[in-house]
Amino acid sequence: MKEGFRQSMAWLHTWSGLVVGWILFAVFVTGTLSYFRPEISQWMRPELRDVKADANAAEHAIATLQERAPSSPRWFISLPEAREPVVRVTYRDPNGGEGRRGFKSVLLDPATGKEVTARETRGGDFFYRFHFELSMKPLWGRWIVGFCAMFMFVAIISGVITHKKIFKDFFTFRPKKGQRSWLDAHNAVGVLALPYHVMITYTGLVTLMFMYMPWGVQANYGDNREAFFDEALGVPAEVKPANQPGTLTNIKPLIEQAREHWDGANVAFITVNNPSDANSRIMIRRDNEHRLSTSNQSAEFAGTTGELLSLAGEPPPASQTRAVMFGLHMATFSSITLRWLFALSGLGGILMVASGLVLWSVKRAPERVKLGYTPFGHRLVEVLNIGVISGLPIAIAAFFYANRLLPVELAGRADWEVRTFFAAWLLSFVIPLIRPARADWTTQFVAGAALFAALPALNAATTQTHLGVTLAHGNWVYAGFDLTMLGIAALLALTAWYASRTPTSRKPAKRQAVEVSGLPAEAERA
């Protein structure tokens, strides 16, 4: 090892980035989409268009549950919020539900408590879970994502060290200079959004931290992992039922009481234990809209008398630290502006990973010219780049198309949506295998752009939640989704345009060039 520190870091950066880059790209894309998880879920259930949040939602939900599942040992009620104004209740189905341990989840109209039926879909939850499980078995998926996130952290740190002129070139972007431009673009999106990249990677690692080395917990708690989490995160212990019937008190005053303790913050979630028992417990949890932490600030009431039993305040510092990191990662706190700032930084991350992957190929173009043929490794990277970077948008669009086009009564509909997603993605790997790479970047970006551009039209043809209706009624969740799709289409179209005209390098350009390529390059800077 005669090389200097910086060279060895450059090597580390190149290879740690390449190995996990494709997964990171998908993780970044789905993660950025997950900032809009409620909106996506909402759009994918157009039947819920007119559902509105209601002040008495909790009362209505409890009335419905008392009728439907009085014997369920526990009820979970997630209350409506502005972005997804529907009530979701989960209870144990007396007839044996299809879900985990017989639990069944149902959507209710907040204003009436009646069940609302919407098409079966995983909605935004699909992207959310893919983001950290990759649609694999939970444990495997999380291991892989956690592993990639560690490499990501390594790549960020080694990238900063490798960057020769991080301050001098802070504002520099030199277009139309082949490899130079790629490096500039990669550096710019990396450095300018560096606080975000560091934060999101680190907090991401923390959200999965109990996964990496489970043996310490196993040694001390055995199989009783729940006990560990209760102690580590401060979840109160469960009470045993008294086995005597009891009636629940009215929930409304309890909610008011809890909100007073939280300076008027809204209630997000209610858990009722042993709802028909004398020893019932009502747990009310606040939302996290105006604070960073996601700690479970909650109030526990005796279900029959309504007596306030305990008020879980701010948890101890260690647990609070973790809660703040969770909050930062998930951006549950954020106002709409802040959420978009996060999403833009997320886009920066997407571009950083994508440009890094392409840079690997661009840098090796002279080598290919010298050899006179494309080595297998280069070809592999190329196909994977095209399939992942230009294919994922197509797959996402296909997912939304399936949501609108599959028959509503189809059995296992939600799974078919997911299958469509993967089928479309797989196809975008197959095509570059048989065609020259250059043409493929363009074709697939054009395909992606066309799919996204036509989505609002398809929406108009198949539902009553199209722009004509939603804009007129100021329904911004649906309208915003359609408009965002058009924005994505424009971005992809610009990318396609850029890819088609990049003259010199054999491996054409991509997404980060998008934002800049719309403007004529009049300022050719030295």
Next chain:
Amino acid sequence: MSLFPFALTYSGWAALCFAMSRHAREVLQREPTPLQRQLLRAAGWIALTVSLLMAAAQAGWPIGTVEWFGMLTASAVSFVLLLTYRPRLAAGLGLGLPACALAGHFLVSVLRN
């Protein structure tokens, strides 16, 4: 979140950028004197600091800080893109954006009353 802190972060970046002789030569067509450079650099850091204080005053320190980092990234990216393709506009907005934000703020408060 008002636009003014965002405009300030943009101006801050612009000032810091033109304190570097390379960028100043390209856009302003002249070499800044050492004094000018120091003043620009100071102005840049002050603008960034004040924007942080304003963001924190508006949204509280925890969320204000997060917002501030978001604004830093958004304004830096817009500035770099403009600097590449519309350098004069990029420089002009350094003064123009805060002015617009202030004017807009003023207008809104007048209209409200």
